[in-house]
Amino acid sequence: MSVLFVIGGARSGKSHHAQARMEALPGRLAFIATAQPYDAEMEERIARHQADRGPRWTTLEAPIDLPDAIAHASRSTDGVLVDCLTLWLSNLLLAEHDLDACTKDLQEAAQTCPVPLTLVANEVGLGIVPENALARKFRDEAGRMNQRIAGVADEVVLVAAGLPLTLKGS
Template sequence: MKQAAAGFSSPPNDVWYQPGMMILVTGGARSGKSAYAESRALALPGTPCYIATAEAGDEEMTARIAAHRARRGPPWREIEAPLDLAGALAASDGEGPRLVDCLTLWLSNLMFAEQDLDAAAARLGEAVRGQQSPVIFVTNEVGMGIVPENRLARRFRDAAGRLNQCVAQVADEVQLVVSGYPLRVK
């Protein structure tokens, strides 16, 4: 909905900046977390870079990606990083704030590619240490519902929960977006 994006058109009152800062924005599907994260990135100095983890595997996902691009518009740069998120962060450091959207899609990509999730998370952790430019991560809060009935879904839910905890622990700030409203958690 355009309403949530419009609600974040001006920077939040608590915007602060320090080199290499890291923000985690979490929430449910269609909660407004991407629009909020975009507003935060635009409030920081420099040209923002959108690091996309989604892949257009079908028509519906192609349409979602197009809608995100249209909403962002200029001045955003874009890097597609469905698997090598650590490499994308290293390559874009020093060029302005980066917005990674999203960690849970990245995790899904890793699982389908049968990559070692712990090793990928460790590479990501190393990549964010010592960054000069700010990083804003968007992720989904997936563990607030019922226990999934199949093994793959439970494995994903558990891995996403662990990844979110690890990122939140080292983040300077954590925001939970609910129905278009951000709530500061950390």
């Protein structure tokens, strides 16, 4: 099936665009969340996003094991939305997982997903060079991950100021 990769900055409208694209499809939809509610603000943010989705959506949480969650969700729904890969990468980095191997597993999961799959990520490489080593590593790893996912995606859309710009595909 098709893989759509939606990237953009914080509050760019990328999640809204990705959700709207998925909701244009018929059938049942799965939302795979990678965020972890570490504080009250994040809990509120997650609740707000859940309220924005209607009854067609099933939500799964996959802060670490994203490829398996995609495989699981694709067996019982007609489309899968993952939001967001950048938080997933943060979770992996902080848990000291092999980022290269995890990204390779994600690429394979995307390529073998039998239903339309939309992946959302932040574009974090447009700003200044971070001052600390962990932030620089995160920025560099996010850039590498985004390149690899864009490579397997059928369509890549950059969203800025709520406006989608197609970088690859239709």
